[in-house]
Structures are given as structure tokens and as C-alpha cells.
Amino acid sequence: MHHATQTLQQIVDTHRTLAIERDKLLQEIRRLPGFNRFLLPKDFSQLRASAPSGPVVVLNAAKRRCDALIVLADVDHVIHVPLPNFTFQRSTDLQGILKSFLRHALVERTGQVERWDRGTWESFLSPLWKSVVEPVMDALAFSTPGELSHIFWCPTGPFVFLPIHAAGLYDAKYSAPGHKVFDFVVSSYVPTLSILAPSRNTHVAHNDDFRLLAVRQPPTDGQLSRLPGVHTELEHIQESLG
Structure with missing residues (x-):
């Protein structure tokens, strides 16, 4: 029993020693130029730098x-906009409507017939405008x-599955x-704030041997409809790259 307790104590001491050594190494690294925030969460000044081209929402x-x-890049605090008229359940319901649209699109491609009410689109996109996007536009x-203006949407949870850029x-x-989001802003999506943060190393070396592989998907055997513009896009790429 004493031997087992002693072994456990040795394990604890080893972990403590490693933790102290790790902290010392981190402090040493953070004293290096440009590494003062190494393995630390970004502070708000860094997050603000993520929004030089427009607000991040x-x-x-x-x-x-x-x-x-x-x-916002020029505001020293986060602007909080409550969305009291939008709920988690509402987002789930809208996801169900979107899945119905996608099923309709698939049926349409296969040549079958399915009744589709255009008004459903309006019932789908209008709550996104009234309850989500319009309050954000008002706050801005x-x-x-x-x-x-350019705006960057950073959706989380169920918002990831909803077309915020088409709300209206x-x-x-x-x-x-x-009455539509694209009347006011050009929308982009980002998965995180930090992806927009300026990199410490913005230099990109020039490479005279640059090559690009562009794959053109030929039409499938009647399973999917043709994707228009593919040939033209590939020709434009070839012209741009010489």
C-alpha cells in the first residue's frame, strides 16, 4: 500500500515538474519579438484588426x-445586438424548410414533378431579415x-445552415x-474571427515556376444536369495565366 502511494506521489511530482518546465519555456518564447501572445487567446485589439474591410458579425x-x-476596427468594444424575435427552435424549423427546397431541386433535375409553392421562399427568407439581419443593419x-459596404458573417451553431446573405x-x-440584405451590403462568410487577422508574415515569395491544375468536370451520364459556364471559366483562367 505504501509502495502504491509512493508511486502515485512520484507521478504527481513528475507532472508538477513538467508543468513548471512548460511555463518557463512559454515565458522564454514570449520574450522573443513577435511572440508575446504565443499560445494565448487573442486580445480584443487583435480581434479588432480582423475587421479592416468591414464589420464582422x-x-x-x-x-x-x-x-x-x-x-468594428474603429470601435474598442463589441457591439451586442439581442435577437429576441429569433429562437433556436425557429432556426431548426428554417433548416427543415431549406432541406425541403433542396429535395425539390433534386426532384426537378431528375425530371419528376413536385408541387412547390413560391410563397414558401418568402416565408423562409423574411424571418431571417426581420428577426436577424434587419436588427444588425439598424445597429450599424x-x-x-x-x-x-462589405460585411463578414461569422455564423455559429444552426446559423451555419441558413443563407443570411439572401435574407429579405x-x-x-x-x-x-x-428590404433585402444585398441592398445594403456585400456579404462574405468566415468560420472564425482570427482567420481575418493580419498575419505576422505577409511577404509572399514570387515563384516563376507557378503552375495551376484546373479540372473540368464533363457531363455525367444523365445523373446531374450540366453546369453552365464551365468551359468559359476554364478559358478565362488559361488567358489570365498566359
Whole structure:
């Protein structure tokens, strides 16, 4: 019994020694130029640097509440936008509608017939506009259609499966600009904030031996429809690269 206890104590001492050694190594590394944040979470000043080309909007959905968090390069705090009219359950319902659309698209390609109500698109995209995107546009004071800014959506959880970039009111009575996300912004998606953060090493070496492999998918044996523009795109790539 004493031997087992002693062995356990030795294991604990070994772990403690390794932890102390690791901390010393990290401190040594962080004293090197450019490595002061090595293996540390990014501070907010670094996260702000992720938004030089436009606001980054993190969308979060949980069973208790939904929120948007906006990061701007020239604002020293996160702008919190509650989304009280959007719920986790609503996001799940919208995912179901989207799956129905995708099934319809597959049936349409195979030549079968399936009834499809165009109004369903409106019922799908309008809550995204009213409950998610419009509050964000209001918080950013994007009120003039046509003055397009660049925005980066960083969806999490169920938001990942929803087309935020297409949110809007598509009924005929809303045909005038000002009721759709693309009236105000050009949308891009990012998986994380840090992916936009400037790299410490932005130098890219020039390579005269640069080569590119572009694969053109020929039509399949009637299983899928042809993808228009593939040949033209490949020709443009060849012309651009010489």
C-alpha cells in the first residue's frame, strides 16, 4: 500500500515538474519579438484588426437566446445586438424548410414533378431579415440602399445552415430597394474571427515556376444536369495565366 502511494506521489511530482518546465519555456518564447501572445487567446485589439474591410458579425443561437456580436476596427468594444424575435427552435424549423427546397431541386433535375409553392421562399427568407439581419443593419446604421459596404458573417451553431446573405422581403410590395440584405451590403462568410487577422508574415515569395491544375468536370451520364459556364471559366483562367 505504501509502495502504491509512493508511486502515485512520484507521478504527481513528475507532472508538477513538467508543468513548471512548460511555463518557463512559454515565458522564454514570449520574450522573443513577435511572440508575446504565443499560445494565448487573442486580445480584443487583435480581434479588432480582423475587421479592416468591414464589420464582422458573429451570429450565435442557443436554446435560451439568440444574439449578434459586431466587431468594428474603429470601435474598442463589441457591439451586442439581442435577437429576441429569433429562437433556436425557429432556426431548426428554417433548416427543415431549406432541406425541403433542396429535395425539390433534386426532384426537378431528375425530371419528376413536385408541387412547390413560391410563397414558401418568402416565408423562409423574411424571418431571417426581420428577426436577424434587419436588427444588425439598424445597429450599424446601414439605412441607405445602394451604398454597399462589405460585411463578414461569422455564423455559429444552426446559423451555419441558413443563407443570411439572401435574407429579405421578396413579396411584390417590397420590390423597392431597402428590404433585402444585398441592398445594403456585400456579404462574405468566415468560420472564425482570427482567420481575418493580419498575419505576422505577409511577404509572399514570387515563384516563376507557378503552375495551376484546373479540372473540368464533363457531363455525367444523365445523373446531374450540366453546369453552365464551365468551359468559359476554364478559358478565362488559361488567358489570365498566359
